[in-house]
Amino acid sequence: xxxxxxxxxxxxxxxxxxxxxxxxxxxxxxxxxxxxxxxxxxxxxxxxxxxxxxxxxxxxxxxxxxxxxxxxxxxxxxxxxxxxxxxxxxxxxxxxxxxxxxxxxxxxxxxxxxxxxxxxxxxxxxxxxxxxxxxxxxxxxxxxxxxxxxxxxxxxxxxxxxxxxxxxxxxxxxxxxxxxxxxxxxxxxxxxxxxxxxxxxxxxxxxxxxxxxxxxxxxxxxxxxxxxxxxxxxxxxxxxxxxxxxxxxxxxxxxxxxxxxxxxxxxxxxxxxxxxxxxxxxxxxxxxxxxxxxxxxxxxxxxxxxxxxxxxxxxxxxxxxxxxxxxxxxxxxxxxxxxxxxxxxxxxxxxxxxxx
Amino acid sequence: xxxxxxxxxxxxxxxxxxxxxxxxxxxxxxxxxxxxxxxxxxxxxxxxxxxxxxxxxxxxxxxxxxxxxxxxxxxxxxxxxxxxxxxxxxxxxxxxxxxxxxxxxxxxxxxxxxxxxxxxxxxxxxxxxxxxxxxxxxxxxxxxxxxxxxxxxxxxxxxxxxxxxxxxxxxxxxxxxxxxxxxxxxxxxxxxxxxxxxxxxxxxxxxxxxxxxxxxxxxxxxxxxxxxxxxxxxxxxxxxxxxxxxxxxxxxxxxxxxxxxxxxxxxxxxxxxxxxxxxxxxxxxxxxxxxxxxxxxxxxxxxxxxxxxxxxxxxxxxxxxxxxxxxxxxxxxxxxxxxxxxxxxxxxxxxxxxxxxxxxxxxxxxxxxxxxxxxxxxxxxxxxxxxxxxxxxx
Numbered sequence: 001x002x003x004x005x006x007x008x009x010x011x012x013x014x015x016x017x018x019x020x021x022x023x024x025x026x027x028x029x030x031x032x033x034x035x036x037x038x039x040x041x042x043x044x045x046x047x048x049x050x051x052x053x054x055x056x057x058x059x060x061x062x063x064x065x066x067x068x069x070x071x072x073x074x075x076x077x078x079x080x081x082x083x084x085x086x087x088x089x090x091x092x093x094x095x096x097x098x099x100x101x102x103x104x105x106x107x108x109x110x111x112x113x114x115x116x117x118x119x120x121x122x123x124x125x126x127x128x129x130x131x132x133x134x135x136x137x138x139x140x141x142x143x144x145x146x147x148x149x150x151x152x153x154x155x156x157x158x159x160x161x162x163x164x165x166x167x168x169x170x171x172x173x174x175x176x177x178x179x180x181x182x183x184x185x186x187x188x189x190x191x192x193x194x195x196x197x198x199x200x201x202x203x204x205x206x207x208x209x210x211x212x213x214x215x216x217x218x219x220x221x222x223x224x225x226x227x228x229x230x231x232x233x234x235x236x237x238x239x240x241x242x243x244x245x246x247x248x249x250x251x252x253x254x255x256x257x258x259x260x261x262x263x264x265x266x267x268x269x270x271x272x273x274x275x276x277x278x279x280x281x282x283x284x285x286x287x288x289x290x291x292x293x294x295x296x297x298x299x300x301x302x303x304x305x306x307x308x309x310x311x312x313x314x315x316x317x318x319x320x321x322x323x324x325x326x327x328x329x330x331x332x333x334x335x336x337x338x339x340x341x342x343x344x345x346x347x348x349x350x351x352x353x354x355x356x
Numbered sequence: 357x358x359x360x361x362x363x364x365x366x367x368x369x370x371x372x373x374x375x376x377x378x379x380x381x382x383x384x385x386x387x388x389x390x391x392x393x394x395x396x397x398x399x400x401x402x403x404x405x406x407x408x409x410x411x412x413x414x415x416x417x418x419x420x421x422x423x424x425x426x427x428x429x430x431x432x433x434x435x436x437x438x439x440x441x442x443x444x445x446x447x448x449x450x451x452x453x454x455x456x457x458x459x460x461x462x463x464x465x466x467x468x469x470x471x472x473x474x475x476x477x478x479x480x481x482x483x484x485x486x487x488x489x490x491x492x493x494x495x496x497x498x499x500x501x502x503x504x505x506x507x508x509x510x511x512x513x514x515x516x517x518x519x520x521x522x523x524x525x526x527x528x529x530x531x532x533x534x535x536x537x538x539x540x541x542x543x544x545x546x547x548x549x550x551x552x553x554x555x556x557x558x559x560x561x562x563x564x565x566x567x568x569x570x571x572x573x574x575x576x577x578x579x580x581x582x583x584x585x586x587x588x589x590x591x592x593x594x595x596x597x598x599x600x601x602x603x604x605x606x607x608x609x610x611x612x613x614x615x616x617x618x619x620x621x622x623x624x625x626x627x628x629x630x631x632x633x634x635x636x637x638x639x640x641x642x643x644x645x646x647x648x649x650x651x652x653x654x655x656x657x658x659x660x661x662x663x664x665x666x667x668x669x670x671x672x673x674x675x676x677x678x679x680x681x682x683x684x685x686x687x688x689x690x691x692x693x694x695x696x697x698x699x700x701x702x703x704x705x706x707x708x709x710x711x712x713x714x715x716x717x718x719x720x721x722x723x724x725x726x727x728x729x730x731x732x733x734x735x736x737x738x739x740x741x742x743x744x745x746x747x748x749x750x
Contacts (some may be wrong), residue, residue: 082397340460
């Protein structure tokens, strides 16, 4: 056992020497991009339109994938205009797909670079990067007796994942789904079919004619909502409203899922910069390089040319917005993004967290 | 050459400080244009070059498994030489400059890339990106002026040791990757005193370089030859020749960047309080191009556009050709000398200088203005600060 292990690691070391300074996987990537265990990727196997501006992608993940729990999301890394951008999408399929295949449904958000790109340009055969599934927006192991799902727009996607996986285990389900028009409702036909089969009660709300739904409306639409465990997913305003209403009037368990947990607002005046590992937070002006703000606060910053050409000062931006002092270009990072930035020519454009 | 500040005729005497800042503004506009239009086509370009290079390298190494047969040896060696040149120049050098960082692909990123060269990328980035590119052609600050073993400027003091510099340069050309590694380690300076030799930073860097060289040597001279079985010795020879060809080629291209006639050097004091415009002008005057075909540009890693590269070291290399005419027009507008020429001419010009300056300066020393003293009252400026564009009628 030990001998074969030693032999195998010895053989592997030889293979690594064949390809040094690269690693063998770098060559493998050219022919089998899904085989690389250190970089998780997926192949788009099918693209199916759902509505006029949404598509469902069937993805076949490569090595390193871990199956999702219904309700969870995956982060997809997609090259848009040559730049890799990461966004989260809920898994809409039930676990146990053939060869770990799973689906996500993407709704083109106005101004959304990634969603628009995927809806317009996603084709079978395309390779995307991904992370393993994450998220707490799932059903408990002991399934609740009465359930309420409140969704708006693409907020239906994690709920669809749960309905497709767990509906047999749920006795009493109400879905309140809000969309602009009946045609724009993602999964509209499938939800209506579930109603026809007597599996769920569905309340459809069409904002184009009926206006946006309010939390207070739910008391009327679902009279027994206080007895139900509720999962809500949609725009932040709706979720804020629901959380406040539930806190005020009491009600069953409430779980909410926000697609955009923080809206990063760029602020020309600068912001507070946190150096996460140094454990320091310092105020930084909008015209002051992050490098100088850090140094002034006594943080040991890597530095070089101090003019933006040598890339020695590069550090990952974990979260927040920075602005390039030379041309005003804004870089925005959401949690999980870790975008490397040059600290010598970038200034804070709002609060940021830097990995140092 | 003589540093610009000590020349009888200063080539930028006709430029006012406003002109210099205006040059900066116009160059920044060229930069913005490329940044704005950087996108999918550029990403496809670098990925294609990387893919071609890897296929060529694998293919050549596969052919060399049969290097016992002369045609296989010839084809494999030629392919491997080209693959190594591509890897060092168009791929490695440019990725380590951060030219492709904007793609946010961790596989093609300045912080992650390691190249097929004796010097570890981290040390190269320090001596090249940080020192050479910031202090380009400043005598006493930019060690690329002669790499610490040669005298390539009249203002560098002559000692008899420089009599041997044509020979040093030839040896350096043959073993260029090790020359670079030694240079990045600042061996000359760091081996001089016991204190420096024992400094933990130096020892750590030395260990890294030793490990890197160890792996590189094992790969080229043990593992791949062993894989080729009966062709063992032939593959060793093939790999040695490929490394030699790569070394000679990169050395020649790099000599053409700053040593040919017409390139200016600068006094150490001249860059005190340097503005963005002044930095740009120094890069314009301190670099030289190589003219040639598209193939020539790719094989030099677009260092044939050395002037454009020094102005914008972090713009994708495939875009230099496109901005070169605009940059050249700017030179003409401000009556500056755009140094360029075909490879043989530029190489000869650089070598001529190596020979000429092996000897002490000839002729009567011209009357030189005294060295400028540092002015402590200069305002603090940063080279990233752009000058304010002025209205056209001012």
